[in-house]
Amino acid sequence: MLLLPSLMEYNSMECIFITNLIQERFMSDELNPYQSPETTSFQAAPEMPQGNLTETMLKYLKAASPWLRFIGIVGFIMSGMVALWGLLIFIIFLFSGGFLDDLAYETGSYFFYGGLLGVIGGITGLFTVGIAVVMFMPALFTYRFGDKIRRYLYTGADKELEEAFKNDKSLWMFNGIIYIISLAFVPVTIIASIIIALAIYL
Numbered sequence: 001m002l003l004l005p006s007l008m009e010y011n012s013m014e015c016i017f018i019t020n021l022i023q024e025r026f027m028s029d030e031l032n033p034y035q036s037p038e039t040t041s042f043q044a045a046p047e048m049p050q051g052n053l054t055e056t057m058l059k060y061l062k063a064a065s066p067w068l069r070f071i072g073i074v075g076f077i078m079s080g081m082v083a084l085w086g087l088l089i090f091i092i093f094l095f096s097g098g099f100l101d102d103l104a105y106e107t108g109s110y111f112f113y114g115g116l117l118g119v120i121g122g123i124t125g126l127f128t129v130g131i132a133v134v135m136f137m138p139a140l141f142t143y144r145f146g147d148k149i150r151r152y153l154y155t156g157a158d159k160e161l162e163e164a165f166k167n168d169k170s171l172w173m174f175n176g177i178i179y180i181i182s183l184a185f186v187p188v189t190i191i192a193s194i195i196i197a198l199a200i201y202l
Contacts, residue, residue: 058153061149061152061153062149062153064146064149065146065147065149065150065153066146066150067146068142068143068145068146068149069143069146069147069150070146071139071142071143071146072139072140072141072142072143072144072145072146073139073143074139075135075136075138075139075140075142075143076136076139076140076143078135078139079132079133079135079136079139080132082128082129082131082132082135083128083129083132083133083136085128086124086125086126086127086128086129086130086131086132087125087129088125089121089124089125089128090121090122090124090125090126090129091125092121093119093120093121093122093124093125094121094122134178137174138171138174138175141167141168141170141171141174142167142171144163144164144167145164145167145168145171148160148161148163148164148167149161149164152164
């Protein structure tokens, strides 16, 4: 019974000796797990790094992309329909000279004689085709804007985002030019209407 405590004491001392030996030979100060951790200071990163988009921005772009492409496709369809209508008007009045001459002879109206109505109809058709071209360009810029946003969301390439905003710039610049031209035609239209009215009633 007296040998048991001494044996346990000897084993505990042997374990302590072996542990210290392992720490001295196989563990350096850098890899010592018992070393107190050193505090390292890190500089806080900004909330939005320059050149990146926040999650809210990406969410809004993702929501706008399908609507932009939808509006562009509808613009393509509408401009195509207007162009077909203009071409139809132009073709009808271009090949209706004989019919208009017969109509002028039967009605006695000089408005139909000599193909005057055909000329007016041809000009109207070409003007309608021009309107279709004007309608097509905003639709093209709008569709490209939405499509480039979609590509950016899939690839993350900054080039796609740059192209998207380039088409957005072109869209509003084109619309601004059209508004300026339209405003310039307002006084011309008013003056022309007054001259025509005076020529008819005087």
